[in-house]
Amino acid sequence: MQKYEVVIVGAGTAGLMLARELGNQNHKVLILDRKKNLLEFSFNTLGSFIDIEKFGFTENVVAQKIDAITIYSKHVKESVKINGYTLDKRKVHEELIASLNMDFVDIKLGIHIKDIVKVDDLFTSVIDKEGNEYNAKIFVDASGTAAVLSKKIGFMPKNSKLATGIEYNVQYLGNDNEAHLMIGKDYKGGYGWIFPLKNKRAIIGFGTFDESMVKGLKANLHTILELPNIKKLVLKDNDKAEGGSIPITPVLEKFVSHNFLCVGDSVSQVNPVVGEGYKFIFESAIFASKAICQSLKNEDVNLLLQYESDWKKRFLNNYKRSKKAQERIFSTSKNDILIDIAMLLFMKLRPNYKNVKTLSGEYE
Ligand SMILES: Cc1cc2nc3c(=O)[nH]c(=O)nc-3n(C[C@H](O)[C@H](O)[C@H](O)COP(=O)(O)OP(=O)(O)OC[C@H]3O[C@@H](n4cnc5c(N)ncnc54)[C@H](O)[C@@H]3O)c2cc1C
Numbered sequence: 001m002q003k004y005e006v007v008i009v010g011a012g013t014a015g016l017m018l019a020r021e022l023g024n025q026n027h028k029v030l031i032l033d034r035k036k037n038l039l040e041f042s043f044n045t046l047g048s049f050i051d052i053e054k055f056g057f058t059e060n061v062v063a064q065k066i067d068a069i070t071i072y073s074k075h076v077k078e079s080v081k082i083n084g085y086t087l088d089k090r091k092v093h094e095e096l097i098a099s100l101n102m103d104f105v106d107i108k109l110g111i112h113i114k115d116i117v118k119v120d121d122l123f124t125s126v127i128d129k130e131g132n133e134y135n136a137k138i139f140v141d142a143s144g145t146a147a148v149l150s151k152k153i154g155f156m157p158k159n160s161k162l163a164t165g166i167e168y169n170v171q172y173l174g175n176d177n178e179a180h181l182m183i184g185k186d187y188k189g190g191y192g193w194i195f196p197l198k199n200k201r202a203i204i205g206f207g208t209f210d211e212s213m214v215k216g217l218k219a220n221l222h223t224i225l226e227l228p229n230i231k232k233l234v235l236k237d238n239d240k241a242e243g244g245s246i247p248i249t250p251v252l253e254k255f256v257s258h259n260f261l262c263v264g265d266s267v268s269q270v271n272p273v274v275g276e277g278y279k280f281i282f283e284s285a286i287f288a289s290k291a292i293c294q295s296l297k298n299e300d301v302n303l304l305l306q307y308e309s310d311w312k313k314r315f316l317n318n319y320k321r322s323k324k325a326q327e328r329i330f331s332t333s334k335n336d337i338l339i340d341i342a343m344l345l346f347m348k349l350r351p352n353y354k355n356v357k358t359l360s361g362e363y364e
Contacts, residue, residue, distance in 0.1 A: 014264030
């Protein structure tokens with residue numbers, strides 16, 4: 001008999017939430033991560049519309065409450081009243097780890113998984129770089145953009161496209177609870193953001209969908225920091241750049257194969273246009289956990305497919321629309337006039353609640 005019912009590869013956003021849900025249902029879970037320290041990240045803050053209580057977090061994860069986002073194109077500026085947060089990523093993950101039911105969840109660090117073994121119609125183990133095998137009834141790839149098993153199974157394209165972002169923690173001269181989003185020619189095929197923190201600090205970032213620009217990302221962020229409207233808002237006082245990449249594949253909708261499934265960036269579950277990863281990936285992990293519980297209870301791997309159905313019902317139309325919006329932004333964002341017109345049509349003339357929906361990635 002296997003010691004574990006579920007092996008999860010990756011103890012990030014998706015893997016930890018899934019382990020929490022499964023552990024709470026008394027399922028034996030092994031979670032493996034190549035990192036030695038789960039609280040070391042390439043970036044440390046998140047903008048999110050998440051309902052922190054609903055997902056079981058405390059106010060401690062909030063780096064700053066956001067009550068307005070101002071969006072800027074070359075000649076148009078629109079403020080949207082919101083209920084959002086800048087989150088402290090480290091604290092979110094600390095609380096997730098602390099919430100794991102350690103009677104049922106084991107974590108092994110420094111384990112770099114490289115392959116999955118299939119015998120007949122079922123997957124039987126995952127294998128690490130040293131050749132060690134980890135057995136279970138169900139396997140999950142939650143390895144983020146590495147998508148180590150998702151790529152092997154063929155869910156995630158082998159050379160998937162990534163959007164990359166870079167950020168600085170800077171002095172902030174703006175309103176304490178106001179975030180800023182910038183789009184247009186100055187942001188060269190992408191967009192810029194400022195998320196407020198406490199104590200007059202903020203995160204300023206620049207991200208692009210244009211892979212040809214990734215090399216010059218830092219130089220671009222420096223140019224952006226010199227723009228007059230940005231200079232009024234932030235002052236760079238250190239050289240510590242943070243950042244990372246998110247997948248920008250076409251919208252994926254296949255996440256389950258036999259007794260194997262994927263959650264999170266390994267199957268591109270971050271919203272394609274607004275980058276809301278945490279809230280939507282947590283929801284996806286909860287869908288996955290429900291299907292896994294049913295599958296284990298009834299000893300029927302076909303019940304894992306319920307996860308795909310739940311995900312599609314909740315996200316598919318939304319993500320397809322977001323993907324189109326992402327492509328439109330990419331194709332027009334080097335043209336200030338088109339972006340100004342889009343801002344007038346889509347932000348200025350619409351009621352606040354519709355703009356909130358768009359910004360939170362919740363298309364109707
Ligand atoms: C610069 C940047 C800014 C972002 N801003 C926001 C934001 O403001 N708001 C928001 O909601 N989202 C944001 N996101 C998106 C969000 O961070 C991701 O969508 C989310 O973290 C993905 O979660 P995940 O669990 O799929 O992957 P991750 O959280 O990356 O976890 C993957 C885990 O798998 C491990 N792993 C990888 N390969 C292996 C392997 N071979 N063997 C074992 N372990 C492995 C990794 O070490 C890691 O711990 C941002 C992303 C980036 C890059």
